[in-house]
Amino acid sequence: MVAVTNRVVAVTAVRPTNDTAELWRNLRERPGGPRPTPPALGSVMETEVCVLAGLSDAPPRTLHNAPLVKSSPLSPTIRAMLEAREFGRRFDTVPLDTESVRDRLPGLRSGSGDVQFLAADHSLEDLSLSVEGLLQHRKRLLAPTLNPNLSRRHVLVIGAGPAGFMAAIELSLRNHHVVVCEQREVYSRNRYIGVYKEVTHLMAALGMPERMTYDFSQYRGKRGIMLADIQTLLHGIALKLGVLIYTGAVAKSLELEALRAGQVELQRAPQPGSSTPGSIGLTRWQHDSVSRVSSGVVIRFDTVIEASGGRSGLREVLVGKENVVPLHDIGLAAVREDPTLDSFFDDPEDHSAEYVDSDYGCPPGLRPKFAQALKAGQTRQIPAAIPCFVSNIDAGVFTKHMHQADGSLGLASRVGDRQLSIPHDWVVLECRLADQSLSRYHIEGPLPQTFEFGGKRVPTPAMLDKLNPVAFLVRILYAMGVPFDAVDRRQLIDFYNAESSYGDASDIVSTWIGRFRGLRLPGADRPIWYGHVPGSDRIEYAIIGEALQNAWYRFGVGVDDAFTGAAYLAECLDLQLDERLERASRLERVMQSRAVQILYHLYAVARNEDQGVVGAVLTEYQMEERHAEDLAEARLREIARDGAEMQAAAHDLRAGGSDSLLEAALGYLRDAQAGRAMQLLESFPYSTEVLAKSRRSATAEDQEWRSRTFVLLEPVLAPHHQALLAPLFDEKSQSSPGTDRRLWQERLLDLASGRYRWVTPWLRACALNALDSADAKAGVALATAAEDRNAFIAEVAERKLQASGRGATARFSMFDKVLTLKQVPIFRAIPHQMLVDVASLLTERRALPNERIIEKGEIGDALFVIAAGRVRVHDGERTLREMSHGEAFGELSLLDAEPRSASVSAVHPSLLLRLAQSDFYALMKEQPAITRAVNRVLCQLIRTA
Numbered sequence: 039m040v041a042v043t044n045r046v047v048a049v050t051a052v053r054p055t056n057d058t059a060e061l062w063r064n065l066r067e068r069p070g071g072p073r074p075t076p077p078a079l080g081s082v083m084e085t086e087v088c089v090l091a092g093l094s095d096a097p098p099r100t101l102h103n104a105p106l107v108k109s110s111p112l113s114p115t116i117r118a119m120l121e122a123r124e125f126g127r128r129f130d131t132v133p134l135d136t137e138s139v140r141d142r143l144p145g146l147r148s149g150s151g152d153v154q155f156l157a158a159d160h161s162l163e164d165l166s167l168s169v170e171g172l173l174q175h176r177k178r179l180l181a182p183t184l185n186p187n188l189s190r191r192h193v194l195v196i197g198a199g200p201a202g203f204m205a206a207i208e209l210s211l212r213n214h215h216v217v218v219c220e221q222r223e224v225y226s227r228n229r230y231i232g233v234y235k236e237v238t239h240l241m242a243a244l245g246m247p248e249r250m251t252y253d254f255s256q257y258r259g260k261r262g263i264m265l266a267d268i269q270t271l272l273h274g275i276a277l278k279l280g281v282l283i284y285t286g287a288v289a290k291s292l293e294l295e296a297l298r299a300g301q302v303e304l305q306r307a308p309q310p311g312s313s314t315p316g317s318i319g320l321t322r323w324q325h326d327s328v329s330r331v332s333s334g335v336v337i338r339f340d341t342v343i344e345a346s347g348g349r350s351g352l353r354e355v356l357v358g359k360e361n362v363v364p365l366h367d368i369g370l371a372a373v374r375e376d377p378t379l380d381s382f383f384d385d386p387e388d389h390s391a392e393y394v395d396s397d398y399g400c401p402p403g404l405r406p407k408f409a410q411a412l413k414a415g416q417t418r419q420i421p422a423a424i425p426c427f428v429s430n431i432d433a434g435v436f437t438k439h440m441h442q443a444d445g446s447l448g449l450a451s452r453v454g455d456r457q458l459s460i461p462h463d464w465v466v467l468e469c470r471l472a473d474q475s476l477s478r479y480h481i482e483g484p485l486p487q488t489f490e491f492g493g494k495r496v497p498t499p500a501m502l503d504k505l506n507p508v509a510f511l512v513r514i515l516y517a518m519g520v521p522f523d524a525v526d527r528r529q530l531i532d533f534y535n536a537e538s539s540y541g542d543a544s545d546i547v548s549t550w551i552g553r554f555r556g557l558r559l560p561g562a563d564r565p566i567w568y569g570h571v572p573g574s575d576r577i578e579y580a581i582i583g584e585a586l587q588n589a590w591y592r593f594g595v596g597v598d599d600a601f602t603g604a605a606y607l608a609e610c611l612d613l614q615l616d617e618r619l620e621r622a623s624r625l626e627r628v629m630q631s632r633a634v635q636i637l638y639h640l641y642a643v644a645r646n647e648d649q650g651v652v653g654a655v656l657t658e659y660q661m662e663e664r665h666a667e668d669l670a671e672a673r674l675r676e677i678a679r680d681g682a683e684m685q686a687a688a689h690d691l692r693a694g695g696s697d698s699l700l701e702a703a704l705g706y707l708r709d710a711q712a713g714r715a716m717q718l719l720e721s722f723p724y725s726t727e728v729l730a731k732s733r734r735s736a737t738a739e740d741q742e743w744r745s746r747t748f749v750l751l752e753p754v755l756a757p758h759h760q761a762l763l764a765p766l767f768d769e770k771s772q773s774s775p776g777t778d779r780r781l782w783q784e785r786l787l788d789l790a791s792g793r794y795r796w797v798t799p800w801l802r803a804c805a806l807n808a809l810d811s812a813d814a815k816a817g818v819a820l821a822t823a824a825e826d827r828n829a830f831i832a833e834v835a836e837r838k839l840q841a842s843g844r845g846a847t848a849r850f851s852m853f854d855k856v857l858t859l860k861q862v863p864i865f866r867a868i869p870h871q872m873l874v875d876v877a878s879l880l881t882e883r884r885a886l887p888n889e890r891i892i893e894k895g896e897i898g899d900a901l902f903v904i905a906a907g908r909v910r911v912h913d914g915e916r917t918l919r920e921m922s923h924g925e926a927f928g929e930l931s932l933l934d935a936e937p938r939s940a941s942v943s944a945v946h947p948s949l950l951l952r953l954a955q956s957d958f959y960a961l962m963k964e965q966p967a968i969t970r971a972v973n974r975v976l977c978q979l980i981r982t983a
């Protein structure tokens with residue numbers, strides 16, 4: 039029995055139900071919800087089928103800009119589709135077309151002709167049957183096949199991929215109780231996959247509109263779907279069937295002992311960047327977000343289904359290490375059984391048979407050679423693993439359009455007017471959604487097994503570990519001939535940041551180092567993928583999906599096989615034991631065929647000598663003369679050049695004595711440039727340990743951090759990088775302060791005129807402020823700057839020109855505001871340049887003597903800084919203190935609206951700068967660095983208190 043004993047932290051009590059009448063009641067009783075009229079007798083509702091009529095006003099779905107749902111794997115679109123619109127207004131108007139449903143439900147039945155979507159491309163108006171209706175209908179169809187003598191099972195499914203979900207759906211349609219445990223909190227949105235039409239067909243039947251699929255017809259399948267959308271849709275359907283889904287959760291122990299006991303404890307899956315145990319997510323039907331359940335939920339089961347994908351470790355536990363074998367072993371057994379291998383390629387029942395005659399199947403003429411290589415165990419000809427690269431990129435990342443070659447398998451041929459050089463075993467495809475709302479490039483291809491690096495051959499995985507995914511991708515694009523100016527690197531990084539939901543590189547770029555393994559299938563005296571947990575006659579297991587056999591997706595082996603395994607499993611479990619075993623063995627024959635197909639594909643890839651494009655580029659990367667071509671290298675050079683200029687400026691400026699504003703502004707820029715350089719260093723194959731250590735040593739609060747970090751970095755940096763970065767990082771490498779006043783004046787003028795490209799408005803303002811206006815050259819520079827298009831610069835120059843005679847009534851410039859703000863304790867950790875943004879929010883308020891500025895007891899919503907004049911803080915007539923220029927009151931009101939504890943009135947005519955809480959909050963939202971700086975000060979204050 040599945041008993042969920044848990045400590046629930048916050049779960050909304052909504053009982054999962056499949057009873058449409060009850061759902062109907064819930065809907066009517068929902069406060070504020072729509073109150074449709076009840077369905078008429080004999081209507082579709084009567085036959086327990088609802089109609090999706092309201093979908094036509096669904097917002098257009100553009101996958102690349104759909105918000106990422108961080109809290110729930112269930113995307114809002116699907117949620118809306120499953121929860122609200124389904125119970126739309128026209129329950130009783132569309133007749134049920136039972137025939138159109140019959141063949142479209144799980145498992146995979148190949149319909150004749152093309153896939154017909156229930157939803158039309160654009161309007162979605164004819165999406166006539168609801169998922170609920172289909173499921174109820176399916177249940178009725180299945181009912182007669184259920185064995186009444188077998189008790190309903192309590193099933194634990196490990197892994198919410200296509201295999202796990204389809205098994206959960208199939209089993210709960212058969213009235214088994216199912217719990218799914220998934221380690222991820224959010225499904226990765228990296229994988230667009232080309233699928234056989236049966237998969238699209240099934241998704242369409244389950245309510246996925248065509249617009250969520252894209253045209254992949256030039257390559258393998260009819261259409262493509264994002265894997266996360268398949269998971270999300272199935273997630274929603276499983277929820278509707280009452281399946282309990284725990285996300286962000288893993289079983290504490292999946293050892294034999296726990297499995298035999300039929301009991302596991304779930305705990306929070308380790309999250310990137312966090313080592314603390316915490317809550318896990320529970321989603322149930324009608325919960326529109328993930329409820330949090332504390333770790334420690336105990337799940338009891340009598341059947342465990344291993345569906346955790348190609349990296350599964352559970353399969354070894356269930357069948358023994360010795361039975362998890364390279365696909366070669368399975369292929370070898372197949373050759374022994376059928377030396378021509380014909381029977382493994384020509385199964386008319388197999389839905390992939392249509393591809394046998396295409397490029398993806400093994401041509402009959404080649405079979406003897408392939409069989410020979412397999413028999414001889416020639417691993418050079420049929421490697422056990424192929425490192426591979428796969429990624430999807432938003433088309434917006436490219437500044438130029440990629441043109442597709444005519445008649446190719448969707449291969450891109452040129453970018454803008456530049457010809458690409460993509461080997462034929464690489465694929466670059468543009469994926470478009472039916473409504474054109476999404477356009478992405480899908481790029482994939484095999485990589486060489488090793489690279490020459492630093493004169494040595496390095497295995498590819500070791501090389502890949504050292505490169506960050508984006509840098510790696512840029513190299514691949516470069517190797518394909520994409521010019522660098524055709525890639526907007528900033529957009530690329532933003533795109534990947536937005537897409538990566540798990541902080542896991544595999545979310546972003548999959549460098550798939552296949553170890554093609556599967557379960558030893560033929561010749562076993564019992565089915566291996568299904569049986570009793572070793573040592574138990576009570577608990578049963580099944581292994582499905584990629585956990586059963588690594589799929590070689592380039593061959594089109596993938597989601598369809600995951601579904602097939604799930605369908606087999608569901609049928610098996612309702613059979614008597616002997617029939618069950620017989621049926622289970624039939625799946626093994628399918629798996630054996632697949633293993634042979636996969637091996638053939640490896641054979642085909644290995645025979646292609648021109649194996650991928652990245653080898654050359656990673657090798658050249660070592661060669662100095664090509665460095666300039668490399669984007670990361672080029673950027674590092676730019677930064678280093680700026681750093682050297684900054685160092686020279688700092689040196690010369692010291693000749694004029696210290697100007698703390700100028701020094702701070704320049705120091706800030708050097709810190710920021712050094713930070714960028716450190717990020718770029720991650721693109722090079724330097725020790726990740728040293729880079730991490732130097733990252734830890736970098737805290738901008740510490741003046742010495744650059745020199746200290748350089749001491750750590752220097753020993754591992756290549757000599758040219760040492761030389762490049764020394765001026766930026768290493769204070770020690772600077773010569774003593776300059777003494778030449780003439781150089782000082784020139785440098786100041788350079789900065790004041792903004793001559794260097796790294797000079798920010800704030801630094802320029804500081805330089806203008808430091809100029810001696812009596813000097814002729816400085817006068818010209820100030821007059822020019824007073825005309826500057828940047829209002830801030832113009833104002834600073836003007837202020838300097840009219841420097842004398844400023845009183846309380848004189849105009850208070852932005853520059854003065856920044857300097858005044860910097861004196862307020864709460865802002866002291868915010869760098870000047872950021873304070874310019876805060877200063878722009880200030881409004882001026884003038885107060886005459888005895889004028890009340892704030893009243894005790896009123897709710898404070900602003901901070902005041904005294905720019906000029908004098909005020910007194912008082913409680914009634916009693917003066918508590920007096921304040922003047924640079925002091926502030928109401929600091930806490932800026933962060934938290936509370937009644938004022940005292941009144942404040944002007945003593946002399948005063949100029950006050952007011953900062954409203956709402957404006958400051960909006961700014962903090964936009965610029966988290968400001969929030970961090972304020973928090974730092976608050977923490978220090980608390981510590982001191």
Ligand SMILES: Cc1cc2nc3c(=O)[nH]c(=O)nc-3n(C[C@H](O)[C@H](O)[C@H](O)COP(=O)(O)OP(=O)(O)OC[C@H]3O[C@@H](n4cnc5c(N)ncnc54)[C@H](O)[C@@H]3O)c2cc1C
Nearest residue numbers: 197199200201220221231232346347583584589591596597
């Ligand atoms: C880069 C790439 C491209 C592909 N392209 C295609 C294609 O074009 N067409 C195609 O049909 N197929 C393709 N495939 C293959 C297809 O994605 C897989 O065959 C399919 O996803 C397998 O489904 P599954 O449910 O067995 O495993 P998965 O999809 O891998 O799902 C397993 C799930 O289990 C979870 N999990 C793992 N360990 C645990 C644990 N200990 N506890 C809880 N949860 C766990 C994982 O987070 C994951 O969600 C591709 C695969 C890759 C890697």
